[in-house]
Amino acid sequence: MRRLARSAFVAAILLCLAVAAGAGEELRGNVRSRVFHQSSCRYYGCANCTARFATVKEAVGKGYRACGVCRPGDSVAGSAAVTASRFVGNTKSRKFHHSSCRYAGCANCTADFETRKQAVAAGYAPGGCCRP
Numbered sequence: 001m002r003r004l005a006r007s008a009f010v011a012a013i014l015l016c017l018a019v020a021a022g023a024g025e026e027l028r029g030n031v032r033s034r035v036f037h038q039s040s041c042r043y044y045g046c047a048n049c050t051a052r053f054a055t056v057k058e059a060v061g062k063g064y065r066a067c068g069v070c071r072p073g074d075s076v077a078g079s080a081a082v083t084a085s086r087f088v089g090n091t092k093s094r095k096f097h098h099s100s101c102r103y104a105g106c107a108n109c110t111a112d113f114e115t116r117k118q119a120v121a122a123g124y125a126p127g128g129c130c131r132p
């Protein structure tokens with residue numbers, strides 16, 4: 001057991017080094033919520049994150065939006081300003097979610113807000129799931 005934990009630790013370090021070296025530039029998109037993440041994100045390895053993109057531009061071009069947690073694109077120098085909505089609102093339930101929320105990709109989540117304030121001002125209430 002100890003040995004297993006140790007090799008996992010070594011693998012994690014190697015992964016970190018690879019990311020630091022720029023080998024892990026790949027972006028992943030959640031095919032359900034249509035949100036994409038960079039490799040440093042905790043949501044990067046999610047079950048629905050099966051779409052892969054080489055660049056932020058490619059992801060946006062395919063209809064994905066940048067994750068509000070890892071903010072892919074913010075670190076990309078010279079890229080066109082990606083207006084990533086941080087919050088999405090469900091136009092039916094009038095609840096808003098973090099763009100990283102599992103409900104952010106719902107059929108009625110068509111309202112986009114950049115700030116929490118904006119969402120509240122528009123009459124939306126924070127969702128109990130992600131507590132935006």
Ligand SMILES: [Zn+2]
Nearest residue numbers: 037041067070
């Ligand atoms: Zn992310």
Ligand SMILES: [Zn+2]
Nearest residue numbers: 097101127130
């Ligand atoms: Zn939510």
